[in-house]
Amino acid sequence: MDKAKAEAGDASAQYNLGHAYYDGQGVKQDSTEAVKWWRKAAEQNHAGAQYNLALSYHEGRGLAKDWVEAVKWVRKAAEQNLAVAQQALGGCYYDGEGVAKDEVEGYKWWLLAAAQGYDNARKLMA
Template identity: 50%
Template sequence: MRILLLLAVAILSPLVANIPARATSVAQLEQAAKEGDIKAETNLGLAYYYGQGVPQDYTQAVYWFRKAAEKGYAVAEDRLGVAYYYGLGVSKDYTQAVYWFRKAAEQGYASAEANLGAVYSEGEGGTHDYTQAVYWYRKAAAQGNVDAEGGLGLAYFKGQGVPQDYTQAAFWYWRAANHGDAVAASILGHAYFRGLGVTPDYTQGVHWLRKAAEKGVPEAQHALGVAYEYGRGVTRDSSEAISWYRKAAAQGDADAKKRLARLEGGGN
């Protein structure tokens, strides 16, 4: 879930894994998995999960994740948690999701720590506990997990599990934005325009909005259009404003559509 000026952590962030693309490689992987190799079991699960080298099959993915997870392999435990959270290959079950996320998180696996924080923050299945969310986000953020950094930004912005602190919120959004999170970059750009936790600075605002807008974040595209329309942090340029409004409008931004209609109609 993505909200303007707020960042909710995406629970499912694709794992980087060496998944063989050729059928012969998948066959070798399957053989190793059948012999009980936990990394092979997990990677075979990922192959089925993403449909790489084999037909996509969530049931088979879960089968192989469970094999490795039951041997205590954190990566597989985390992926099994994701499967239960979304109901992919198994019935949706938040209790089971938390169980497997926690198993992996207690081994220090950053993705699972961030996922557990997200579950506590979002409160799915009655698990709302902002203090626990912050606890797990901090652990994952200490390992550079971008989702957890954004989660801490949200926690400080809203005062959930920590005292509200826009300066700390901006810091964590900055960390996430520097790690490539486009939504965090958009939030940070807005923060610079509004002076929330940072000294107001249109130039910096435009810098971060552009990073987000170029990655397709509609709120950033809209805001960048406003910057060009009124010359805030950039030279005033109606053509550029129209270009960015069009991009935002194409993604359903209602205010961008109104601004676009006004500019294209020759309004002020």
């Protein structure tokens, strides 16, 4: 964890600092602080941070639940080819969570994740 780098704007350091706060590693556990750092990294197009921010909105951890924001951030990560985000976005479409239900669109995102070897997406398509 390198807080100085995170404060200087390094997206990877911000992402890692977010994890440190979320897990309470080397700092007091604080979901709100984790979200703060993930948002900073996500705004710099860090796919992992975008995905974690989406999960935070989905689960209401460190901020209020918000499906629209969850889908916004998971889409950004999915568009950067993060397989876990593609699988999650597919699920949003398939189930109509935060977006209009569209099983074809959901399946499309699952296919993209599966093409990267993401087994969970393959299982969903079975």
